[in-house]
Amino acid sequence: MDTTTYRAYTNIALIKYWGKRNKELFLPVTSSLSLTLNEFYTETTLEWNTQSNEDTFTLDGQILDINAIEKVSRFINMFRDLSGIHRPVHVKSTNHVPTAAGLASSASAFAALASACNDLFGTNLSNKELSTYARRGSGSATRSLFGGFTVWHKGIGDESDSSYAEMIDEADWDIGMLVVMINKEQKKISSRVGMEHTIKTSPFYKLWPETVAEDLEAIIPAIENRDFPTIGQIAEHNAMKMHATIIAADPSMTYWEPESLTAMNIVRDLREAGIPCYFTMDAGPNVKVLCRLSQAEEIKKAFEKHFSSDRLVISGPGKGPHKIS
Amino acid sequence: MDTTTYRAYTNIALIKYWGKRNKELFLPVTSSLSLTLNEFYTETTLEWNTQSNEDTFTLDGQILDINAIEKVSRFINMFRDLSGIHRPVHVKSTNHVPTAAGLASSASAFAALASACNDLFGTNLSNKELSTYARRGSGSATRSLFGGFTVWHKGIGDESDSSYAEMIDEADWDIGMLVVMINKEQKKISSRVGMEHTIKTSPFYKLWPETVAEDLEAIIPAIENRDFPTIGQIAEHNAMKMHATIIAADPSMTYWEPESLTAMNIVRDLREAGIPCYFTMDAGPNVKVLCRLSQAEEIKKAFEKHFSSDRLVISGPGKGPHKIS
Structure with missing residues (x-):
């Protein structure tokens, strides 16, 4: 070959x-x-x-x-x-x-x-x-x-x-994500650098391992039970705890941009309106909304009031790698 | 009387x-x-x-x-x-x-x-x-x-x-603040409610007392020495640690609004440009910029690119209460 x-x-x-x-x-x-x-x-x-x-x-x-x-x-x-x-x-x-x-x-x-x-x-x-x-x-x-x-x-x-x-x-089963692209540019601080700065200077990082262990122990049975609100609530909390460790670094930093907060608020408003969805964020400004795939279009519509539709991508679950040719 | x-x-x-x-x-x-x-x-x-x-x-x-x-x-x-x-x-x-x-x-x-x-x-x-x-x-x-x-x-x-x-x-001595009014409306979540929610649900709150004790021990001599950059750096870090405890609450919350992040970024940019200034935030979206009072006008000008001047108030240090009549 x-x-x-x-x-x-x-x-x-x-x-x-x-x-x-x-x-x-x-x-x-x-x-x-x-x-x-x-x-x-x-x-x-x-x-x-x-x-x-x-x-x-x-x-x-x-x-x-x-x-x-x-x-x-x-x-x-x-x-x-x-x-x-x-x-x-x-x-x-x-x-x-x-x-x-x-x-x-x-x-x-x-x-x-x-x-x-x-x-x-x-x-x-x-x-x-x-x-x-x-x-x-x-x-x-x-x-x-x-x-x-x-x-x-x-x-x-x-x-x-x-x-x-x-x-x-x-x-x-009925699960997916809406990815909200806040910024397609290269990010200013790589995840590696943000990670090292956080570990070195954030007083809260020392609690990170135990809080992750607790979250994992709780989310695995929730996935087995397809208990979507519990999965979402644990995921959102876990992501915010990660960002909290970053924000508490010295000097303080954050991967959030103004529109990241706008997106988080839309998710909170949707939840208040009875549509279950939860946000997560990585070492960058984009917001990913965990939702029922069957409700993703409705959630996307709510985001279109603030974000142009080319910045909103719905995705279902993916498979492992496979050979194309 | x-x-x-x-x-x-x-x-x-x-x-x-x-x-x-x-x-x-x-x-x-x-x-x-x-x-x-x-x-x-x-x-x-x-x-x-x-x-x-x-x-x-x-x-x-x-x-x-x-x-x-x-x-x-x-x-x-x-x-x-x-x-x-x-x-x-x-x-x-x-x-x-x-x-x-x-x-x-x-x-x-x-x-x-x-x-x-x-x-x-x-x-x-x-x-x-x-x-x-x-x-x-x-x-x-x-x-x-x-x-x-x-x-x-x-x-x-x-x-x-x-x-x-x-x-x-x-x-x-030469110290003051620029207050950036992000939102003059009543806030959605009072500081009392945010405080209680954080204490009850944020895993990082348990480290708050020790981190405050360390910051106080460091800032008091810096004030005695009029060491402005050290005062500012400790204050900014302390404020961000407080907000990190809030962000890590469950469900997560934040007092930040999109423009709060804009204001923080202006402060970071000013510092990179060699103008020492540091932000602090309380249980609300407004950003207060600790600075040399002699540089406050210059800092205000930088903010005027993003905020109308009626939202920017420079203040020097105040006295204790006094009788008016």
Whole structure:
């Protein structure tokens, strides 16, 4: 085989990943839980490089800078080492995600790349095993090896194998998200930098691990029971606790923009009007509204009073990565 | 004497009061520290009531509802009991503060009322003693019995006398505030309700007392040394930690409005441009910018790109309450 193309979907954490205990291995401070979305994905074609002795890489048709290529090459080295095939590759990725706008494009990107590597290098890893490799490209990519509701286990000590993802529910029921794009530009402060600043300076971060453990323990049975309001309430609270740790950093910072608050208020108003929906936010200004997929159009209409419709994307649950060609 | 009129100024906490340990006596969970402002004040005229056997009360020319009158009457009862003079009074208050918009109008109101009562009832309390009475009208009123930088000591156990205010610095140097009025309307959630909801449901509140103690210990020497950047940095961080405890409540809430974030960003941009200034916020959307009074006009100009000038008020430090007539 000379070429392979994989598609992998992004995921939105309902219980957030916020902090690494091992930066080298991307081992997280806590476990986390997400919903994979079918409207945001990366397609990655991987082929043996016959033009160059080095890896080459285009993203959305653009040649990437040297830092990005080095990061991707180091990632691919894991598969060269595993397979013993030390050949350069050409990577061609297309993001169907606003890059770095807080929609976790790196999640779908490294899940697609890991899947393509597994195929081209013939390493034959299971998705569970593959998730421990995807993790080392981007923490949240761990969860994009599966669809539906997926848990990423924090694992034990410095054992890379112990920190893998696992689907706990296919999400083949009435659930989805409305993604409100507040800002499609590159964000000012990356999640890595915000995470490190928070861990170093926020007095509240020390309570983060225990509060996540409690939220996970409560949300897993709620997912099993398809108890949507409980899932939503735990997810919203968990996200706000993450943002509270950031706001309490020194100097204070926030990923929120004025329109993020507008979007949160619309969600609160919809709830007061009897429509169950809940917001979550990552290390960026966008607001994701967890809702009944059957009510997403009605919720989108309420948002259209404040946001143009091209900034509002409804998505149902997504699957794990799959081979396109 | 048949009538007396006092003016008292509002204050803005730099180290916040957020939580009562005794609701009856308004005893706080932590000590706090504020700067009194000379542009926002209440004038209160107190006179023996010759028209009625009950207390009557007008605020800004309006007759108040029964709940407000009862609260004021109970407050005045403390002075009737102290003096043995059980006569009804008429209270006429004028606020030069946007009521309940987060500018602590209750602070200046109860400081003025306490001062007027002390005079009319002849109770002859010192301002330190009087601050323990003002406290029972509104916690933040405790600090408005003094000008400049004032500490409100949390005190001991349930001993009302032990929780008093004390001026630590006259603030007779180059310091002031720019108040950015985000919303002059009554706020949706009172500070009392937000405080109780936070204490009950925010997992981070339990760290609030220790973080305030650290901030107080650091800001007091900075005030003594007139070390403005350190004062500002501690105040901004303390305010954001308070708001972080609120954001982490369940269900989550915030006093921030979209324009609050706009104002915070202007402050951050000014700092990047080399102009030292720091924001603080209370249980409302308004943003108060601590700055060099000599630079306040320049800072106001930067805000005028986003806010009309009638929403921007510069204030120097204020004094304690004083008799007008």
